[in-house]
Amino acid sequence: MNDIAHNLAQVRDKISAAATRCGRASEEITLLAVSKTKPASAIAEAIAAGHRAFGENYVQEGVDKIRAFREQGNTDLQWHFIGPLQSNKSRLVAEHFDWCHTIDRLRIATRLSDQRPAEMPALNVLIQINISDENSKSGITLSELDALAAEVAALPRLTLRGLMAIPAPESSYERQFAVAQQMAVAFEALKARYDTVDTLSLGMSDDMEAAIAAGSTMVRIGTAIFGARDYTQ
Ligand SMILES: *Cc1c(COP(=O)(O)O)cnc(C)c1O
Numbered sequence: 001m002n003d004i005a006h007n008l009a010q011v012r013d014k015i016s017a018a019a020t021r022c023g024r025a026s027e028e029i030t031l032l033a034v035s036k037t038k039p040a041s042a043i044a045e046a047i048a049a050g051h052r053a054f055g056e057n058y059v060q061e062g063v064d065k066i067r068a069f070r071e072q073g074n075t076d077l078q079w080h081f082i083g084p085l086q087s088n089k090s091r092l093v094a095e096h097f098d099w100c101h102t103i104d105r106l107r108i109a110t111r112l113s114d115q116r117p118a119e120m121p122a123l124n125v126l127i128q129i130n131i132s133d134e135n136s137k138s139g140i141t142l143s144e145l146d147a148l149a150a151e152v153a154a155l156p157r158l159t160l161r162g163l164m165a166i167p168a169p170e171s172s173y174e175r176q177f178a179v180a181q182q183m184a185v186a187f188e189a190l191k192a193r194y195d196t197v198d199t200l201s202l203g204m205s206d207d208m209e210a211a212i213a214a215g216s217t218m219v220r221i222g223t224a225i226f227g228a229r230d231y232t233q
Contacts, residue, residue, distance in 0.1 A: 004042060005049035007225045008033070015219065018212040029212060032080055032201070034222030036061070037229045040068055046225065052076060055101075055220055057083030059092050066096045082164075082201075082220060084138055091115045094157075099124040101164040101201050104139050109152045116157035123157060126164040126201050129186065132179050133168040142186050153194055162199035162217075163187050169206065176207040180214030187215065 008031075016026040034055040035043050043054060043065065054077065056062030066079050080099040085108055093100055094115035103109050103125045116123050127148055130139030140148055145163075153160045163186060167179045180202055187200040203211025203219035211219060223229065 002045055004045040008049050011221050011224050018209045022213040030218045032218055032220045033225050034220050038226045040065055042226050053078040055080045055082040059089040063092050063096045101126040102128045104128045106151050109155055113155035113157040122159040124161045125158045126162050129163055129165045131165045131167050131183055159196050160194055162197045164201035173210050176210035180211045184215035
């Protein structure tokens with residue numbers, strides 16, 4: 001087994017253990033392998049190990065990878081855009097990705113809906129909530145959620161699937177769980193109103209257990225699968 005296959009198996013085991021501890025089925029939790037900055041060869045190893053869902057943060061880098069794998073005949077991969085999105089890049093996301101996790105204003109959502117090609121299925125979107133990180137400019141507050149959700153749900157070429165958050169780092173499990181639970185409450189309320197809503201994208205390497213215990217359905221893991229990122233190149 002190569003390193004990436006081995007790491008993937010370990011992360012999957014951790015997810016199963018966390019799910020079992022809180023009485024959930026591990027199938028309820030999707031592992032998103034965050035492949036930003038990593039070469040196509042690393043993604044190919046994860047694909048060979050049976051993985052299909054990948055998260056990318058940078059539009060052009062993600063599009064290049066999506067195109068390359070599609071040209072090689074890999075048509076069953078799922079590509080998630082998880083980075084901050086500027087208006088002038090929305091068309092590339094609309095034309096290539098399957099999901100966008102970082103909807104935080106109507107203007108971006110409208111552009112994505114307008115730009116989604118007719119021959120593709122609707123783009124799956126998550127609304128990003130700024131749940132605890134006062135320094136981050138990304139995401140809306142929970143008080144703004146109902147209004148934005150209603151507008152996004154009405155856009156014809158988007159499917160509102162749920163919520164995403166990147167909580168500020170917390171070292172204690174109790175603090176992580178408290179924040180994750182606020183997200184879970186908002187998610188359950190949204191789910192009760194929209195039957196397309198089924199996804200809470202929450203939990204990274206350091207807070208995965210607390211996120212799963214609170215009700216996350218998708219964890220985003222990069223370093224533990226692909227190793228440390230090199231930003232010097
Ligand atoms: C980079 C990133 C991750 C993965 O982070 P790791 O620390 O490498 O596991 C998850 N979510 C988002 C939004 C990211 O940008």
